[in-house]
Amino acid sequence: MISKFEWNRRSFIKGAAVLGAAPLLPGGSMAQQQSDPSQQIPEGQVPKKPLGHTGVQVSAMGLGGYHLGSAETDQAAMEIVAKAFDHGVTFFDNAWEYHDGLSEERVGKALKGKRDQAFVMTKVCTHGRDKKIAMRMLEESLRRLQTDHLDLWQVHEVVYENDPDLIFAPNGVAEALVAAKQQGKVRFIGFTGHKDPEIHLRMLSHDFPFDTVQMPLNCCDATFRSFETQVLPEATRRGIAALGMKSLGGSGELVRHGAVAPGEGLRYAMSLPVATTISGVDTMQVLDQNLKVAVNFEPLAAAEMQALRNQCRFLASDGRLELFKMTTKYDGKVGREQHHFPTTEELPI
Amino acid sequence: MPQSSSGTIPLRKFGRADAKVSALGFGGHHLGEAPDAKTAIEMIHQAVDGGITFYDNCWEYRRGKTEVWMGAGLKGRRDKVFLMTKTCPHGRDGSLALQMLEESLHRYQTDHLDLWQVHGMGFDNDPELFIRKDGAAEALERAKKDGKVRFVGFTGHKNPKVHLAMLNTGFPFDAVQMPLNAFDATFTRSFERDVLPELTKRGIAVLGMKPLSGHGDAIKRGVITAEESLRYAMSLPGVTTTITGIDSLNVLHQNLQIAQNFTPMTESEMNALRDRCKPDAADGRYEVYKLSLRFDNPEARLAHGFPLDTQQSEVKDMLGAQENTGHPWPEKQF
Numbered sequence: 001m002i003s004k005f006e007w008n009r010r011s012f013i014k015g016a017a018v019l020g021a022a023p024l025l026p027g028g029s030m031a032q033q034q035s036d037p038s039q040q041i042p043e044g045q046v047p048k049k050p051l052g053h054t055g056v057q058v059s060a061m062g063l064g065g066y067h068l069g070s071a072e073t074d075q076a077a078m079e080i081v082a083k084a085f086d087h088g089v090t091f092f093d094n095a096w097e098y099h100d101g102l103s104e105e106r107v108g109k110a111l112k113g114k115r116d117q118a119f120v121m122t123k124v125c126t127h128g129r130d131k132k133i134a135m136r137m138l139e140e141s142l143r144r145l146q147t148d149h150l151d152l153w154q155v156h157e158v159v160y161e162n163d164p165d166l167i168f169a170p171n172g173v174a175e176a177l178v179a180a181k182q183q184g185k186v187r188f189i190g191f192t193g194h195k196d197p198e199i200h201l202r203m204l205s206h207d208f209p210f211d212t213v214q215m216p217l218n219c220c221d222a223t224f225r226s227f228e229t230q231v232l233p234e235a236t237r238r239g240i241a242a243l244g245m246k247s248l249g250g251s252g253e254l255v256r257h258g259a260v261a262p263g264e265g266l267r268y269a270m271s272l273p274v275a276t277t278i279s280g281v282d283t284m285q286v287l288d289q290n291l292k293v294a295v296n297f298e299p300l301a302a303a304e305m306q307a308l309r310n311q312c313r314f315l316a317s318d319g320r321l322e323l324f325k326m327t328t329k330y331d332g333k334v335g336r337e338q339h340h341f342p343t344t345e346e347l348p349i
Numbered sequence: 350m351p352q353s354s355s356g357t358i359p360l361r362k363f364g365r366a367d368a369k370v371s372a373l374g375f376g377g378h379h380l381g382e383a384p385d386a387k388t389a390i391e392m393i394h395q396a397v398d399g400g401i402t403f404y405d406n407c408w409e410y411r412r413g414k415t416e417v418w419m420g421a422g423l424k425g426r427r428d429k430v431f432l433m434t435k436t437c438p439h440g441r442d443g444s445l446a447l448q449m450l451e452e453s454l455h456r457y458q459t460d461h462l463d464l465w466q467v468h469g470m471g472f473d474n475d476p477e478l479f480i481r482k483d484g485a486a487e488a489l490e491r492a493k494k495d496g497k498v499r500f501v502g503f504t505g506h507k508n509p510k511v512h513l514a515m516l517n518t519g520f521p522f523d524a525v526q527m528p529l530n531a532f533d534a535t536f537t538r539s540f541e542r543d544v545l546p547e548l549t550k551r552g553i554a555v556l557g558m559k560p561l562s563g564h565g566d567a568i569k570r571g572v573i574t575a576e577e578s579l580r581y582a583m584s585l586p587g588v589t590t591t592i593t594g595i596d597s598l599n600v601l602h603q604n605l606q607i608a609q610n611f612t613p614m615t616e617s618e619m620n621a622l623r624d625r626c627k628p629d630a631a632d633g634r635y636e637v638y639k640l641s642l643r644f645d646n647p648e649a650r651l652a653h654g655f656p657l658d659t660q661q662s663e664v665k666d667m668l669g670a671q672e673n674t675g676h677p678w679p680e681k682q683f
Contacts, residue, residue: 160632160633161536161537161538161631161632161633162631162632163632165631198537224473225473257654315654317473317474317477318440318472318473318474318475318653318654318655319472319473320653320654320655321654323655323656326642326655327641327642327655328637328640328641339632339634340629340632340634341632341634341637342637347637347641347643348658348660349641349642349643349655349656349658
C-alpha cells in the first residue's frame with residue numbers, strides 16, 4: 001500500500017525547510033497551512049502526454065469545467081485557472097450545459113491572452129437531438145469561450161442505452177462532429193459518458209473516427225463494471241486517446257468512505273494509459289492538492305497499482321462508491337429531459 | 350364497477366412442484382397504501398373471494414405493516430391461499446434471514462409459508478454473498494428442512510445478469526421473481542429475453558412483477574393502458590403468476606375483472622404491443638427500477654453502503670418511528 005505521505009524527494013526537502021522556518025502558531029489556520037509540508041507544490045510543471053494519434057500533447061492533468069462553475073465567484077475561478085496554467089495545466093474541460101453556460105464563460109474569460117497555449121475542450125449536449133441543434137450549441141460555446149475554434153468537441157453524457165443509436169441516426173450529432181471538423185471550428189472530436197462500459201463499446205463499434213473518448217477511471221472501476229479493463233484497451237487499440245474522469249468517484253466518494261487517500265486515488269488514475277485525467281476543482285485548496293500530485297508526476301509501478309485495486313476490491317464490488325454507474329445521481333438535467341426521465345428532485349438517485 | 354364477490358381466476362402449476370396458484374398475485378407493498386387496517390382487511394377478503402390465491406409480501410415493506418395487515422385479512426382463510434414473503438439479509442448472514450422469518454411468521458399469524466424468497470438481488474456481488482458460507486442460501490435450506498417454508502426462491506428488479514448469476518450458483522430454487530412487462534421485452538436489460546427461457550428450461554416457477562412498470566407512468570402518459578399491461582404480462586408463455594400492486598378496493602375490482610375474464614393475448618397482439626412500446630423502452634424511462642435506486646429499500650441500501658432517499662415511503666416510516674407520541678399504546682395499531 002502506498003502511504004498518503006509519500007512525496008517526491010524535492011517536495012519533501014522544500015516542505016521541511018518551510019516547516020523549519022515558520023513559527024508554529026496553534027490555532028492559526030493560515031500559519032498552519034503555510035507550515036504544512038503537504039500544502040507545498042513542488043517546483044516544476046505538470047508533464048505533457050500525447051493525445052492518442054493526433055500528434056498533439058496535453059497536460060497529464062486536466063481542469064474539470066463543471067466545478068469551475070461551482071467556484072464561489074468569477075474571480076475565484078479566474079485565479080484557479082491562472083494558477084493551474086502557471087503550473088503547466090493546458091487541458092481545459094467543459095460542457096455546453098454546465099451551470100447554464102457559466103463554466104464556459106469563466107474559462108473564456110480566464111484564458112484571455114492564453115488561448116493559443118491552452119487546449120480547450122467542450123461538449124455538445126444534444127442528448128439524442130439533431131445536427132442543427134448541435135451546430136447551434138457549438139456557436140454558443142465558441143462565443144462563451146471567446147474563441148473561434150475548439151481543440152476538442154465531444155458528445156456529452158452518452159449514458160442512456162439508446163444513445164448510440166440516436167447519435168448515429170441520420171442527421172444525428174455524429175454528422176455535426178464531422179461538419180464542425182471540416183469547417184475548421186473544431187480540431188478533434190470525441191464522446192463522454194459515465195454509466196456503462198457496454199454503451200462505450202457500442203459507440204466504438206461504429207468505427208467512427210473519434211480522436212478521444214472520456215470515461216470514469218479510478219481504483220474501484222478497476223474491478224467493477226470496468227472501463228479500465230473493457231474500454232481502455234479497445235480505445236488504445238484503435239489509437240483513440242483516453243481521457244479519464246471521476247478519479248475519486250465524482251464527489252470524493254472513494255476518499256470519504258476510506259477506499260483511498262486523495263493523492264493515491266489521483267495518482268492511480270493518472271498512472272493508467274490515458275492522455276489526461278480531468279479533475280474537478282472548485283477551490284484553491286483542491287487545486288493545490290491536485291498540483292502536488294500532478295507536478296513532476298511519475299506513474300505508479302504496476303505492483304503499487306495492483307495493491308490499490310486489491311485495497312478497493314471489497315468497496316468496489318457492489319458499486320457503492322461509483323454512484324454514477326449505479327444511480328441517476330450524476331445524470332444531468334438536459335439529458336433527463338430529452339429522455340423523459342424524472343427530474344433530479346424527483347429521482348435524486 | 351361490478352363487485353366481484355366471488356369468481357375464479359385461472360390457476361397455474363407452480364413450476365415442477367405439486368401446487369397451483371392463481372395467474373394474478375396480490376402485491377404486498379401497495380397494501381400499505383390502504384387508508385387503514387379495516388380497508389386492507391376488506392381488500393384481502395374480497396381478493397380471496399374473487400379467486401386470488403397468491404399473496405406477495407416482504408419483511409421490509411413499510412416496517413412490517415403490510416405483513417400484519419395481510420395476516421389479519423387472511424385469518425380463517427390461510428388454508429385457501431398460497432402465502433409468500435421475502436427475507437432481507439441483502440448479503441448479510443443466514444442467521445439474520447432466519448430471524449426475519451420468525452418475525453414474518455409472527456406478523457402473519459401463521460406457522461408456515463408456502464414460499465419464502467430472498468429479496469432484492471440486484472447488486473453485482475449479491476449472488477456471491479448469497480451462496481457464501483453462513484450466507485442466506487443456508488437459511489433457505491434450513492427453513493425448508495424445518496418445515497417452516499414449502500418452497501424457496503429469490504427476487505430482484507435490477508439486472509438480468511444478476512438473476513443469471515443467482516441461477517448459476519446451483520442453488521435449487523423453486524421460484525424466481527422479476528419484472529415482466531411490455532417495456533422490459535425490448536430493453537437491452539430484458540428479463541423476458543434473458544431470464545424467462547432459462548427458468549422454463551429448469552422448471553422453476555416464474556413470478557412476474559411490475560406489469561405496469563412500477564409506478565404506472567407509461568399509463569399516465571397514454572403509451573399503454575392498464576389492461577393491456579396486465580394482459581401482456583399474464584400472457585407471457587411460461588409465467589406462473591403476475592404480481593400486481595393493489596392499493597384500494599377500486600384497483601382490486603379492476604384487476605379482478607381483467608383476471609377473471611382473462612384470455613391470453615395472441616403472439617401477434619403481443620408483438621404489436623412490443624413494437625408500440627419499443628421507442629419508449631429503449632432508454633429505460635419507464636423502468637427506472639433497473640437504472641436507479643428508486644425501488645431499493647433502505648435495508649438494501651444500508652447493507653450495501655448506498656445513500657438513503659428521504660422521499661421513499663420506507664425511509665419516511667423509519668423517520669416517523671422516532672416520534673415520541675406520549676401515548677403508552679398506539680392510538681391505532683397500524
